[in-house]
Amino acid sequence: MARQLIIGAGLLAALIIFPLLSPWSTVILTVALCEGLAALGILVLLRAGQVSFGHGLYFAFSAYVVAFMAAARFGHEVLILVPVATAASGLLAALVGLFVVRYRAIFFGMLNLAISMVFFSLLEKLFSITGGADGKRVPRPTLAGISLERAEFELWIFYITLGLAVLAALGVARYLLSPGGKALEAIKSNETRLEYLGVSSRKVLFGAYVLSGLLAGLGGAVIALVSGHVTPELAYWVRSGEFVFIAILGGVGGVVGPFLGALMFQIIRGYAAVYAPETWHAVLGVMLLVIIFFAPNGLYGLMTGRKPAGTGQ
Amino acid sequence: MVRMKWAAALAAAAMLGAPALAQDKPKELVVGIATFLSGPASVFGVPGKNAADLLIEELNAKGGVLGVPVKPVYVDEGAGTNQLLSEYRRVAQEQGAQVMFGAISSGSCNALAPVAEDLKVVNVMWDCGTQTIFEEGKWKYSVRTQAHAGAEMMSTLLYLMKAKPDFKTIAVVNQDYAWGRESWALFQAGLKALKPDVKVVAELFPKFGAPDFSTEITRLSALRPDVVLSTSWGGDLDTFVQQAAARGLLKQSTFVLPLAESSLERLGNVLPEGVIIGGRGDHYWLHPKHKNSPEMLSFVKKYKDKTGVYPIYPTFHMAQAVIGLAKAYEKAGQATGGKWPSKEQVIAAFEGLEFKSLTGTISIRSDHQGLEDQLLGTTKRVPDYPFAVYDKMALYPGKLVTTPLGEKSLEWFAKVKPELVTDTSIETFDYAK
């Protein structure tokens, strides 16, 4: 725990200072935080041994809620848009969760994938409503009632997201240490015993699923704000796969992991985009293989040199 | 702490936001180019990049822009809009690009225009076609060096009316995304105005990148429409034409393929004679008026040597962007007396700019929309090439077919007059070796 706090505090300090030194990084860092939030949701599910290849659904859903509300000039204010969109994602996760928590392992993953692909196809197909593959613009909303210039807006959004990410990470860390969090891990290690404790593993997983949907939704809402544009690609399965990628890259041993992973992901992708613009997928793929084979506990595992709690290796 | 952040934020904002005045010449002019390097649209993106490399090298050999060499930095549009936006920002802010070329897809252009405003960077829309950009928005920093979908669809419609005046039924098979939907909406609006009795027998929008059109082709075979319109491009167009040709559909109906110029060489002997084709503007490497100009001969040769194929329309669009940029800097430089112009001065220079492209003349309107001629033709098989060429060509002046300033294309299409079909400013040509 102490190690986790030190790494977390170090990362936080770096994140607070960096945008002030190089303004161009603000958006990239915000995107990293958003992806880190979604990957944190994946981490929660991974603790239960479940992999979702469809969390792009919540990421995209929330982003589109922001886009629609912004287009309608309805509550065109960050402090309204973000909570509403996140809550909407949570609601959707609760609805989908009612079904998917009955499934495990590959079936859980597949069902999530299928549902997210249905949503993706609808976004592309319902051209007159969603703007099809070209997506929708998100005009910049006010922040606490103030209309800001781009640079200011981005900087503020970054620090707000950073604050929310810290809260989310602390909250998830706390949850994972609580009896409910341990029960979640129990789904992975022995669901039979959990049932014989009189605990409904579906209810436990349901809670975690909604939490993961909220986290992905928060990330999606913010990414819609900083990009100013949403596209169906946010819900595509490759995007969902990237969240899992980021979670594993960062390591699922601690809540700092996904954020480390997301930062690393952005850094690699940034460099690859400059030095290998036509093969950046491959660069990321190789990186992923290296992590899996040589540091299966991710960057966080490398830093702490510890086995992650609750993973069966 | 909070106050410090505020101060720092303001300082950062001020640093970025200060409008640049005429200044000293930089060591190089960094131009960020957003283009598809991955995904299906890289059939346009990569030729665009190849052309840019070639043209910029040529430009630099001649002294660059006002004596400053141009350095292209590429951004992959295929990485998804969000990634594109952050890369675009990084190139503009970290690598100090004063000019950005963005982009191919209309979705990207829609997303990039407001960012360019925020970054205060000159944004040349080098290939995207959606007419709504300048009709529904006003973008100070963005400019388009080619025609828009309105001009492209209007000329296609006029050509069809001339070539096959008595058709009764039409079916459309477009890709299911903005371009496919919008181009059909425009075409249909114009068709209603010119020939209200034509029956639309099928409107099919197969998924973008669909590998199989069997069902669509079966439906068309059963419906036997006089005309089949498809604004598809790239692999989708190739697949559709291939499967339709194999099943005899191309002989049954008149096909209208406004983007087929980019597939001609690949389709080889698949495309029969009598198909109406276009290339999003007046671009064609065998352009009846410019095919023997020294610039064209040199470009075609260099491009073919480099890539092994003939140039297609995105390479001409890239050429227009590069030439237009050089001319705008030249014009701005004259205004500042040879000093390095600011981005605002460059943008101002773009307004009203007129420059020669490889295939004609481009002029930029005050709304930053380019006027460009449109070339359409009908396929013909000749012994000179192992693929179809343009015949019975018609060259539509940009001014004639582009939605007038201040009007919306969809409304303008709805009131188009039949006289336009036979306007005297339309030049016609036949294939000549």
Added chain:
Amino acid sequence: MPPEMLLLAALDGLAYGSLIFLVAVGLSLIFGVLGVLNVAHGSFYAIGAYVAAAGVLALTGMGLPPWLAFPFFIVAAVLVGVIVGGLVETLLLRRIYGKEEVLQLLVTFAVFMILEDAQKVVFGVQPYFANAPMNWLGTIEVFGIFYTQYQLILIPTVALLVLVGLRLFLRRTAFGRAIVAVTQDRDAATAMGIDATRVYLITFIIGASLAALGGALSSATTSLTPGIGSGMIVLSFAVAATAGLGRIEGAAVAALLIGLGRSVAVYFAPEFDVLIPYLIMVAVLLIKPEGLFTTVQTRKV
């Protein structure tokens, strides 16, 4: 809508369903034996298609008769299966069988990302197509509508042969039975002296070859562009999941269902054709979680 249109829609769905079957059955087989959901499976399909197209273009370029393409398809599929599939299994997958499911999944995801770019580097981004084999076979008329014999007869026949061949191979040959044994109980099969390592390798090669064969067959009818693999993988997931992972006959039924569903949708609700595979998959998984053709197993306590 005349009633024969329904039949026509069914004919359209046949070729499409057959191609998906070839890819999905390989995916399903690999999952059944190795327990790995192979995300890179779509890449094998794409590489098979590219290799076949390049080969056919070379063949016809040399003036050789187009029918040579058909034996070449098989050669190409086996080559891709052995070289690409074999390398992926021996170099990467073999090292992670004991590890967590998510790591196995991500290894294949990484392979997918690498192969996507490898295709681009090797074959470029311009659409590739080699339609000589399709044109050589000519067309056939049904209710006044022309179909290519290639799509209407050849592809479904190959799919049928693969289905029957796989059944016979798994039931009648010693090696096939070893594969089935490993599928049913890995530990017991190993205890009985079956060389699981070899079974894994060969199964993976067969699965990859089938995907590549699907790609090779599609190369004559469709243009190959970057990204064809990623669309196919989700479709074959849908088929495999609908059938129940590891079910071969089930994959055939599910592929046909999805193929027919899609083409019927083009007639009656063209807006929803892309949704059909996923809707079928969601519906089946919700009603029968293990897929249409699987029975439930419980943990021993």
Added chain:
Amino acid sequence: MSALILEARDLELRFGGVQAANGASLKVHANERIAIIGPNGAGKTTFINLCTGYLKPQAGRVFFGGSDITALSPRAITRLGVGRSFQIPQLFLENTVIENLLLALSARERTWSPFLRLDRHPKTEEMWALLDIVGLKDAGRRVVRELPEGMRKLIDIAVALALEPKLIFMDEPTSGVSSHEKFQVMDTLTRALDARATTAIFVEHDMDVVARYASRVAVWAGGRIAHEGTPDEILNHPEVRETVIGVGV
């Protein structure tokens, strides 16, 4: 005799070609200590699985405290007050012994607040007491995966006890314990059961344990009870001695 708390009536279950339960019936009264004995494959574990909801009988019914629990899930049955330890211990292998027990106590107390840390659970003292019953206080902070099977079996029992069940099933509770420690473990365990007034049914192979701790013995054969009686009656029954205990007369 005291109140009837569990009754299994003519349970039938066949899977594959095996008749795992073939009219199995048993009545259990409060505070009984019933030992189930019988050869391997007689259907002893299947009977427990049927009574605790893990398997559903094809025919027959199970009543607990007067209500029909045949169709209930293991979770629902557990909540009614039926505890269970397993032949193969079912524990959270990656967690410490403490965490395993505290999770059970959380389940009983329904303490699911996300702000409560499991390792600061208010019932920590009770947890240590439970560990004391099975004599494993020293192993508390170790991860279960590192412990030998015998210790895991005892922890499994402690977990079941933590739920304070009215009735507990134990599947071979002392199978991993060395013979000289067996009686010590069973002594403390029985005392704990007495103190909590918990009824117990346990599968056992060690006839000394059966003789000493069972109040009644049920002999299982072919998926049903072949003989039933006091330990004395059963252990001296010639047929039982031959088929179950393996000692000819």
